[in-house]
Amino acid sequence: MRHWLAQRWLWWALLGLLAWPALSLLQGALANTLGANPAEVLIRSTGDWTLRALCLVLAVTPARIWLGQPLLARYRRLLGLTVFVYAFLHLLCYAWLDMGLDLADIGRDIAKRNFILVGFAAFVLLLAMALTSFNRAIRALGARRWQALHRSVYAVAGLGLLHFFWMRSGKQDFAEVAVYAALLAALLGWRLWRALRQRMGRA
């Protein structure tokens, strides 16, 4: 009997769970049940789910160590790609629904507004990680370089949070921003604390 975390159905169940928000948004858009301003709901919800997926993927390593479940690492790639897919949908919704897929206009918008630039920079980093997420890419890059590249997820956390903060600063409504900031600070702080402790241990 294989370990429960190694069961294939669990992977598929998680995939279904992660795809659920996107599918229900798509269903809502087609059935026109997203309220008065469906475009706004699509853009904001895909952004929200990007942040949520980011918190999840960053929780894998702490959970793996705390719970003593090394098999949890098997779900890291799926969760990482989920962050990328939601970020991509977020960018697509903005580019299509807000900017009418006018590439020149989008380019100007990115160059002109720090708020958009920061979000776009996070997407570029996620794209680089998504493109190097398969096994052959790891071998081609070498584990050390691959790991260095994929540590840019920490930068994505900072950029994504700043993007969300700027978006909410118009409404002066920082309650949700504070929740994500606390979660991401805990997840990144734990890594920092662990790295420092290891260095002290070695010294």
Add this chain to the structure above:
Amino acid sequence: MLIRTHDNGFIHPNASEITPPAVWQQRRQWLRAVGATGLMASGLAAAATGPGQNRPLPGVPSKVPGAMVMDKLTGYDDVTSYNNFYEFGTDKADPKQRAHTLRTEPWSVVVEGLAGKPGRFGLEDLLRLAPMEERIYRLRCVEGWSMVIPWVGYSLSELLRRVQPQGSAKFVAFDTLADPQQMPGVRGGILDWPYVEGLRMDEAMHPLTMLAFGLYGEVMPKQNGAPLRLVVPWKYGFKSIKSVVRIRLLDKQPVSSWEKAAPQEYGFYSNVNPKVDHPRWSQATERRIGEDGVFTRKRPTLMFNGYEAQVGSLYAGMDLRRNF
């Protein structure tokens, strides 16, 4: 017994046969309502009617130039379920869910400051102050969406004239009610309550600037700023302050709530202007709620929201990029 004689002429009917006043008053009300509806229908095709959730408040189609745009009306459900009214929460679905705690009766508005005849006006007096007009205005939100709403009310100048502004009164400031008991959002620190807005005196006296008491032929729904609000159709929606309790005539330009909160993002004038962007998004285009589909390209935003012919002269010679 058709012909009354001395014997039966003074016999009164049974008390139970007398129509109770409530009933005949209802009948008169009903006749008035029907008459008003007929009047509106005959006046023009406009006369929008709501779903009957609130008391009727009919108005005759306005004769003010620019007050009856021909755009398709935004549906009543969208108009009353997608609102920015931070006193009831920052989510646009919040006001409809939470504004039921607002008590609109009794209500009065204090008009004070540089006025010859300042005073406190009860809602009943304000409702009778001038004839109710229906006006179909475009509403452009600073967030990049727009609606077309049939308001009921009259020009703010009707009220201002009655308080006799002094020559030194150059600006008008408005306050929204700020009661934490009735307004859950006021308990939080999103803005410095009460919500304050302001206009220059010539803007306030412009016939298009409206005190609205209703929409869709009914009294104002609470989430839309009951019992009375300002509507300034050529400015971004947040200038059209809701649930007004105080009006001040001033010699100095007041600081509006959003100007105070984010001066780099929101100016005093906040005229709709497709050429002046918000720092975080373009104002060149807008999405018409309920009409444009999810995948429809956004439509171009018009200078002064399409009211340039009526209000452009107010800003002649002004740098609208600086005075945004």
